[in-house]
Amino acid sequence: MKKSHKIVMFAALIATSGIFIYGIPKEKIDIQTHKGTAQYIPADxxxxxxxxxxxxxxxxxxxxxxxxxxxxxxxxxxxxxxxxxxxxxxxxxxxxxxxxxxxxxxxxxxxxxxxxxxxxxxxxxxxxxxxxxxxxxxxxxxxxxxxxxxxxxxxxxxxxxxxxxxxxxxxxxxxxxxxxxxxxxxxxxxxxxxxxxxxxxxxxxxxxxxxxxxxxxxxxxxxxxxxxxxxxxxxLYSNIPTRKLEVDTTITDLAAFALEQGINYKILKIHNPWLRDRKLLNAAKKKYIIEIPTTGY
Structure with missing residues (x-):
């Protein structure tokens, strides 16, 4: 009797669950809550x-x-x-x-x-x-x-x-x-x-x-x-305003140079990642443009 009672209760639970599962209108499914399922594929x-x-x-x-x-x-x-x-x-x-x-x-x-x-x-x-x-x-x-x-x-x-x-x-x-x-x-x-x-x-x-x-x-x-x-x-990540500083001479210490510009070495390198050393050697007097942020640091 107890075993039969459990089977009946389980069947009722499944049937009730089915009402909630299959009773949800399809048009209300939110793609954001269904990651990993079929995605929208454009026609063209x-x-x-x-x-x-x-x-x-x-x-x-x-x-x-x-x-x-x-x-x-x-x-x-x-x-x-x-x-x-x-x-x-x-x-x-x-x-x-x-x-x-x-x-x-x-x-x-x-x-x-x-x-x-x-x-x-x-x-x-x-x-x-x-x-x-x-x-x-x-x-x-x-x-x-x-x-x-x-x-x-x-x-x-x-x-x-x-x-x-x-x-x-x-x-x-x-x-x-x-x-x-x-x-x-x-x-x-x-x-x-x-x-x-x-x-x-x-x-x-x-x-x-x-x-x-x-x-x-x-x-x-x-x-x-x-x-x-x-x-x-x-x-969204936004652009940080900068001023452009033209240099055509050697900078022997970029950390000191950064402090002179009102920023620090880390900020200088973040905005000018092409500077790969602690100095900028420039015997040829080539013109470089260095970006100095004006806000956001």
């Missing part, structure tokens, strides 16, 4: 005006993979969205100046998360330049000054590379892929496989995912609330 996607053929099963699944992965990397993606409010106003006008599509700011996002990252291979900065490539693109790279850490100058160098790649391949999508796989590497696969569309090429895993990662971050960052990221405007 493009990169720099070049259509992504989501009607092809392989292409759609590759895009969906990156969308799901990045929509569920809560802390990482949230920090990227917050940093973008500070970095994009610097990057966007430079892209526009060089005639590079605005979508390429998302390439910087997947390269570094919009921080001055250092890769195991030796690439550095927001745009992840290797030393020799940086020098080829006009940046100064040595133990005293490393302009890979200079957001404006590294963005200009990235633009120069991307324009060259676009001229070579005739496609912004392939130009983006070559930023990861190299112009030589991508061109070799085009010749071997006898196709000239990124979405038709069989590439190594990293380059194969590369453009889809850009597309996924673009989609999430343009529509954060659709993917569960709700951020108040005041919580």
């Amino acid at each position: 996607v493009d990169f720099s005006g070049e259509r992504t053929p989501l009607n092809i099963t392989d292409v759609r699944e590759r895009f969906e993979r990156e969308l799901l992965v990045n929509a569920n990397l809560d802390a990482t993606t949230l920090l990227i969205i917050k940093r973008a409010n500070r970095a994009f106003p610097v990057i966007e006008p430079i892209l526009n100046k060089y005639g590079v599509p605005d979508d390429f700011k998302y390439l910087a996002v997947i390269e570094s998360g919009l921080v001055n990252a250092v890769s195991p291979a030796g690439a550095r900065g927001v745009w992840q330049f290797m030393p020799e490539t940086a020098k080829e693109r006009g940046m100064e790279v040595n133990e005293i000054v490393d302009e890979r850490y200079h957001l404006e100058k590294s963005t200009e160098a990235a633009c120069k590379y991307l324009l060259d790649a676009k001229n070579k391949f005739g496609s912004w999508t392939l130009a983006a892929a070559s930023y990861n796989g190299g112009m030589t590497g991508v061109n070799k696969q085009i010749e071997l496989q006898k196709v000239s569309n990124y979405y038709d090429l069989l590439l190594n895993d990293e380059t194969s995912r590369y453009v889809f990662r850009i597309l996924a971050l673009k989609e999430i960052m343009k529509n954060p609330e659709m993917y569960g990221f709700t951020i108040a405007p005041q919580d």
